[in-house]
Amino acid sequence: MIAPVPDEILTDSKEVLFRHIRFSLLHDGQPQSLAFVPLPKDKNFLSVDRGSMMTPRESYGLFTDNGFDCARVYGISVGEFADEKIICRSDPLPSSDAMPRANPAHAVADFSPHTTSQQKLIAKRLKRRALSRGCLYIAV
Amino acid sequence: MIYSVEMALAALRKAYELASEAPPALRPVSARAVSFPNLALPPAGEGSNASEFRDTLTKIERRLAEDVDRWLAQMVDIRLAMTRSTREIFALNPAWPPLDRAPLDKIISQYDAGDKARERVIRSLENEIARIPPDVAVRSVGDVEFFRASVIRVIGLLEKEKNARLQLCDFFSGLRDEAARVRAPVEIVQGVNIEGYKALLMDNARRCIQRIAEIAALPEGWHEGAISKIGIRAIEIAYELVAKRPDLTGLFYIYPTFSGGIVFEFEIGGWDLSVEIASAGGIELYGVKANDEEVLEPLSFFDLGPSLMKHINDRTGAGRDLN
DSSP: OOOOOTTOBOOOTTOEEEEEEOGGGEETTEEOGGGGSOOGGGTTEEEEEETTTSOHHHHHHHHHHTTOOOSEEEEEEHHHHHHTTOEEEEOOBOOOSSOOSOBTTEEEEEOTTSOHHHHHHHHHHHHHHHHHHOOSEEOO | OOOOHHHHHHHHHHHHHHHHOOOGGGOOOSGGGOOGGGSOOOOSSTTOOHHHHHHHHHHHHHHHHHHHHHHHHHHHHHHHHHHHHHHHHHHHOTTSOOOOHHHHHHHHHHHHHHHHHHHHHHHHHHHHHHSOOHHHHTSOHHHHHHHHHHHHHHHHHHHHHHHHHHHHHHHHHHHHHHHHHHTSOOOEETTEEHHHHHHHHHHHHHHHHHHHHHHHTOOTTTTTTOOOOOOHHHHHHHHHHHHHOGGGTTTOEEEEOTTSOEEEEEEETTEEEEEEEOTTSOEEEEEEETTSSOEEEEEEESSSSHHHHHHHHHHHOTTTTTO
8 A cells, every 4th residue: 555645635536435423413314414514623624544545344343343333334535525625635644542543544624714604504415425325334 | 285195106216227226246137147247356376466356346346345235235224214104195285096006016016026036136146156156166275265255245234135135125115005094985075084183293302392391301412412401482482383283394394503502304295394492592494496496585573473484484385285
C-alpha cells in the first residue's frame, strides 16, 4: 500500500469514502441525515475512510477497535461530495493513547463553505445518495 | 390514500431485482462458469511464483468478502423497508382489487432459481477441493494447500450468503401470506378498512412513542461524550407531534440531534422533510425534494400550530383525509 500524503486533495471522483453510523443514529435501520454532516465539535470537517485503501469491513474493524460504536457503514463518493461543493482531503491519523490503532486511510470532507442551515439540506441529499448506493457493511 | 397495490408490488419487484442481483464475482449462473482456473490464476512454471499465485487468490477472496458483506447489509435493509411499506399498504384498503398472488409467486420462484444456481456453484467449488485442478496440481505443495484453504473460505462465504438469501425468501413468502390474510373482508367506510386503519395507526404511534422514550433515555454525553442530554421540552413536543399527526406516524424516522433536540424525518409527496425540535422547544421545518433541486430552507416555528401543519400539508398533501 502506498503511504497517503497528508492534506492531499482527493481527485478520483469515483473513490467511495466510508462513513460510520452509530447505533443511536439509526431508527428501524434508517440512518439519520445529520450523520452525514460534521458534529459541532468537528469544526466543519466530516470524518471518512478512503475506499481506495480499505474495505468497508476493515474500516468498521478499525473504527470499533479504536473504541467507537458503529452499526453500519455507508459510502459517498468524492464526486458526490464535489457536487455539493465539498472538497475531500486525506488526513491519515497516527496512533495515540486515545486511538490505539493508526488510521492511514482517514480523510475529511470540508463543509466549511456552507452555513449550518445549508449543511442540513446537504445532509439530506448526501444521505439519499448513500442509501441509493446501499449499506456497505452492517454490524452483526 | 396515496398508495396502491401496484406500488407495493413494484416495490417488491425492485427489492427482488436487487436481491437476485449477483455480486460481480458470482454473476455466472452456470456452475461450470465459476471455478478458480477461470479466474486468471498465474500459470505454474517459469515466470510464475508463489507470491503472485497467492496474491491473486487473496484478491479474489477479498473481493468476494466485500460483495458478501454489502449484500448481507442490503438484505437487512430490504426486510426493514418491506416491513414498513408493504404491510401498511396491504392493510389499509380492502376496496382495492383482489390481491394478485401470481407476480409474487413468480418473483419468489425466480429467487428460488437463483438459490439453486448458487447451490451449484458451491458444489462445483467443493469438487475443486476434491480434485485439485491440473494447473494448480503442478504447483508446489505449499501452493496447493494455500489453494485448498482459500477455496474452503470462499465456500464459507457463499454458504453464508445463500443462507441469508433463503431467510429473506422465507420472509417474502410470509409477507405474501400475511398480505392475503389482512385483506379479508372487514368493515369498510368510504373505501377504507376502518379496523385495519385504526390498528395500523395504533401500531405506528406505539413505534414512535417507543422511539421517543429511547431517545429521552439517552444519557449525558451520549455521543462521544460531547452531546448534552435531550431537553425535556423537546421530548414533550415530540410526543405532541405523534398525537397531532397520527396519519404521518408510519412515515416518521425519529432521531436525537447533537444539540439535545429531536428530529422527525419523513418522506412523502416527493419531499424529504425534517421537523427538528430544539432542546428548548423551538421548531424548524426543512427539506429537499427527491429527484429535484427544489429545497425548503429551514422555517422556524414556536409550536406545532396550524402554520407549521399548513406548510407540511401544502408540500405533501398529507392529512387531507383526516382534515
